[in-house]
Amino acid sequence: MKILIVEDEPKTAAALARALREEGFSADMAENGIDGLHLALTENYALVILDVMLPKCDGWSVLHALKAERSALPVILLTALDAVSDRVKGLNAGADDYLVKPFAFSELLARIRNVLRRAPAQQSELMRVADLEMDRIRHRVSRAGQMLDLAQQEYRVLDYLMRHSGEVLTRTHLAEQVWDMNFDGDSNVIDAAIRRLRKKIDDPFECKLIHTLRGVGYVLEVRS
Known part of the structure; x- marks a missing residue:
């Protein structure tokens, strides 16, 4: 099961990708919003982990564009923005979950699996x-x-x-x-x-x- 990580901090992205692979997932990385959106629309991913504060194209814009084209693709927002208004904005925009940095990988993993369980039937279990x-x-x-x-x-x-x-x-x-x-x-x-x-x-x-x-x-x- 392949997951896309859109994160502009290389160490964070690499550590997250490594941890996901240890859990049996396949992981790709993109360091800016434009590349992340392109990959999400052209490759077959089970889920996208998306930062909000990204270069070239912010996470809000990526989320809106992604949900307009592939509404069934699950997205988890992973960001340092911890205001209630930001959480509400993300969920209202179509995000399937919202997790604030810093985070425990065990919690993120649990949220990933929970989102995948709720995913449409075409996301085969x-x-x-x-x-x-x-x-x-x-x-x-x-x-x-x-x-x-x-x-x-x-x-x-x-x-x-x-x-x-x-x-x-x-x-x-x-x-x-x-x-x-x-x-x-x-x-x-x-x-x-x-x-x-x-x-x-x-x-x-x-x-x-x-x-x-x-x-x-x-x-x-x-x-x-």
Whole structure:
């Protein structure tokens, strides 16, 4: 599940992105309102975390433009503006929640999950491929009704594979999207992660879902 962070303070944005990734989310960042609005309108995000005091285009303007084009996309305003009038302004403009800085990440995480639960049906909570099921809100994975215990990185890899079921994903692409790193051709981090995931997702079951395209990458799909 991908979240967009629109925040002009680099350290805050980086720390927030890192914490969200540790919780199994994918996170993109934009440091000004114009870039943030462009990403929010052109990419597929589950939720936007939006600062108000932004360069180039303030958060109020971004919120109004975003809700006019994609009203169902959840937005949480995260700002130092703590006046009641600002909270009311944000909520009346269509924000799904409003949190004042400084904040506890645990509270923000709880608010994110609460907003996602209320999100429209198209913000899918469940993903299924054959008898493999992922509940992205509760962070649960099962296969053939059997609960699977995945490490956080394994969950992130599987989440991305399931969101792109049937697509061949190169090692470079996985490195960039899941690990947020430049792929080193000599590194086996992706292959090692897939091996660990297969032991839990595929090895105990007759039907294998994770397939290797030698020299290219991986695909999650049902094959006859």
